[in-house]
Amino acid sequence: MMLKPNWFLILLILLLALLPLSESRFYIFLGTDILIMGLFAVSLNLLLGYTGLVSFGQAAYFGIGAYTCALLMKKAAVVFPVAFVAAAFMGMIGALIIGFFCIRLTKIYFSMLTLAFSQIVWAIVFKWNSLTGGDTGLIGINFPKYLDSSTRFYYFTLAVVVISFYFLRKVVDSPFGRILATIRENPERTEFIGINVKRFQLIAFMVSGFFAGISGALFGIFNHSLFPDLLYWPMSAEVLIMSILGGMYSFFGPVVGAAVILYLRMLVTSYTQYWPLIMGTILALLLFFFPGGIVGFLKSQRPFAGGKR
Amino acid sequence: MNLPDPSFLIIQSLSGLTYAMFLFLIASGLSLIFGILRVLNFAHGSLYMVGAYLTYSFVSLFINAPGQFWWAVISASLAVALIGGFIERFFLSRLYIREELSQLLFTYALVLIIGDFAKVIWGTGQLSISRPPILKGAVQIFGQYFPEYNIFIILLGLGIAFLFWLILNRTRWGRVIRAAALDREMLGSLGINVSWLFTLVFIIGAWLAGLGGALVAPIAAIVPGMDVEIIINVFIVVVIGGLGSFWGTLLGALVLGQVISFGILILPRLAIVFIYVLMAVVLIIRPWGLLGKPLQR
C-alpha cells in the first residue's frame, strides 16, 4: 500500500541531494539549517495543525534532545548513534511528562502551562552550570566520526529528515491521524464517538517530542555548540510562526515556513539588525491577508498537483 | 547562615511591595483586556516599555517646567493609551472574527515591531532619569533607609486599586464592564456600542501599562528587553491571581512581589526556576488562579 509516487517530491529530494555539488558552503549550511528547523516545525505542527493543541513550549523537547545528545557525546563519551537515539527518546519522555499535565487544560490555560514547563526546562538548563555550562554554553561539539564534514553531515541530515517525514506522513494519513483531526475540530464530539481523547493527545505529544528531540540533536552538532537560549520562549514562538507562515493545515507548510524565515533572516541580518521588526511585520501581514499561510494561499490560487494535504 | 535582622526583612518586603505595585498596574490592564476582549495581550510589556521611554523623552521636553516629571508621566501614559487605542481600533479589531490564536500572534508581532521601533528611536543603550525633586529623599524605617519614591508608589498603587474597585462596583460604567466580562453578546442588545467599548477597554488597559512604565522610569533601567522581562512576570501574576479577576490580580502581584524579593535572597540559584514552578503548579492544581472563576466544562 505505497503512496502514489509523488513526482514533485521526488524531484525535490533529488535536487536536495545534488545540492552539495554546488560546492557552496553557504547553500550547504542553509540547507542543513532549513532541514533541521523544518523537521522541528513539522513536529510542532503535529500538535498545532493536526491535533489543535497550541503549544508554546515546543522548544523544551528540542532543547532536551539537543542537550541529551551533546552531553552524552561530550561528557560520557557515548557514540553518536546511541546518543542520537537517546536524544529522541528523551524528547519523547519530556513530552510525555509535560503533556500529561497540560492536556488536562484547554485553550489559553493549556498554552500557558506548556509555556511554564518550557521555561522550567530552560531555567534548569540555564542554572545547572556544572552540567550544561549554563549561560556560557556547551561548546566544542564535534561532528561525529564518519560524518566529519559539512557535506557528509548534510547528507545525514537529509536522510534523517526524509525518513522522519515519510514516517510522519504515514501517521498523519492513517486512521490515528484522522482521529487527531477530529479532536482538533471538535474534542467533545470525538469523545462521544468513543475515543479517549486524552490518550490520543498524549500519543500525539510523544510523537511530536520524539521528532523535536531528533531535530534538537541535529541542531547541536550542526552548530557545534549549545546555549540555553534555544530553550527560551522566543524559540517556541519562532517555530510556531514558521508553521503558521507556511500553512498549518498542510503537511509541508511548516517546512516552507522554515525555509522562508531562515532565508529571509539570513538576507535581512546582513543589511540591518532589525530582523525582529521585519519578522513581526511579516507575521502581521500573514495574519491579516494570508490566514492559510503560504501553502494555503497557493492552494487557493490553483489546484496543487502533488497530493499535499 | 546568619539570620538577617528584622529591619532588613521589612525593607526587603517593602521592596517586594513596590515591585508588586508595578506588576499590579500592568497586570490589571492585561487582565481587564483579557476579561472583556478575551485577548491575552503579549504586547502589554511593550506598552509599559514605551511608557518608560516616552517619559524619558518628555522629561527633556518639559525641562525647567515646575513639576516636569509629573507632566511627563501624564503625557507619556496618555500617549501610550492613545497608541493602544489606535492599535485596537485599526488592527486588532479586524481579527476578532478569527480564532484566538490569530489575535495572540498579532500581539506577539507587536512585541517584535514595537521592540525594534524603540531601538530605532531611542537606541540600544541604557537610559535613565532621576526621581522628581519632591520625592528624592529616603525615610528611616526601623533604622534602615527606604526611598520616599517607593513609598509613594506603594500608596499610589493601593490608591489606584481602590479607585478601580470603586469604579467597577459603584458606577454604571463599572457595571457595564463587569457585564461585558460575563456576556459580550448580551451587551449589544442592551444598546451599548460594543465595538467602542472594546476600544475603550483597550485604551484603559494600555494607559495602565503606560503609567506603570512612566512611574518606573526613575528607578529602573530603561533598556531594550524590559518589555519581555516584565511580561513573563505579569503572566505569572495573572495565572496566580486568576485571569480576569481584579482582586486576584492584586493578590497575585503581592505574592509574586514577595516571592521575587525574598527568593533572590534565600535561594538565589533556584529562585528563577521556582517562579515558573509556581506558575505550573497553580495551573495544574487550580487553573483559574486563587480568585478566578472555575472554568466551565
Next chain:
Amino acid sequence: MILNVEKVKKSFDGFVAVNGVSLAIKKGEICSIIGPNGAGKTTLFNLITGHLPANEGKLVFKGIDITHLPPHQICRLGMGRSFQRTNIFPRLTVFQNIQAAVLVHLGKSFNFFQPVDSFFREETQAIIEKVGLKEYGETVSGSLSYGFQKQLELGIALASEPELLLLDEPTAGMSAKETHQTMELIGRITREKGLTLLFTEHDMEVVFSISERIMVLHQGRLIAEGSPEEVRSNSDVQKIYLGETR
C-alpha cells in the same frame, strides 16, 4: 430496561439543576423529555452520557453501572447522542465525518500506518445515504446548510451503531417542512434498526406525534410521566405550559 436513572441529582454552585430524577426506559421505546427552558433537560442528558458527573444517584445502562464512567466508554457500550448545538467536524468532508465514527466503532482507531481514505468506504457511504446526504459526500461539512448539518450529526451518531440514541432538540431551528422530514427520517431509522430513542424537544407537535411515552421535567424534577394522552390532560403540565406556544 435499557436505561435506569435512579434519583440522580446535579447542582452547580448551589443551584440544583437536576433534583432527584428517576426514570426507566424499555428497550425499543420512543420516549421524549419535555419541559420549559431551564428545566434541566440538557443537564440530564449530559449526566446520562457522562459529560457531567452526578452529585448523587445512579445511572445504569444495559445492566451496567455507568455512573462514574467517562463519555467515551459509555459511547462504546452502545449509546449515541446528538447535541443541541450542531456538533460536527467542520473542516472535514461529510464522508470523513462519518468515516471517523465508523473507524472507531470498528476498532481501527489505533492504526498508524495505513492510509485512512481506503477504510470502510462502503459502510460509510451506506450511512451517508441513509441520512439523506447522498450527493454531499465530498462536501466540506462546515459549508452545509443547518438542516443538512443536523442530518450529518445524526449520521455520526448512527455510525457507532448505538442501541440507545439520545437526541437533544433534533429539530431546533428548523422550518415546519424540515422538521417533518427530519422526524420522518428519525422515525424510519429507529424502526429499521430497533433503536431505543430518547429525545428532548420544544416542538410539541413533534413530541406528541412520535412519542410512545413522555416525561415532563420542571425545575429539575420529574413532575409527570405517561402516554401522550395522559400527559396532555395532566393539570400540572397544563399549568406549566400555559402560555407556551410552539
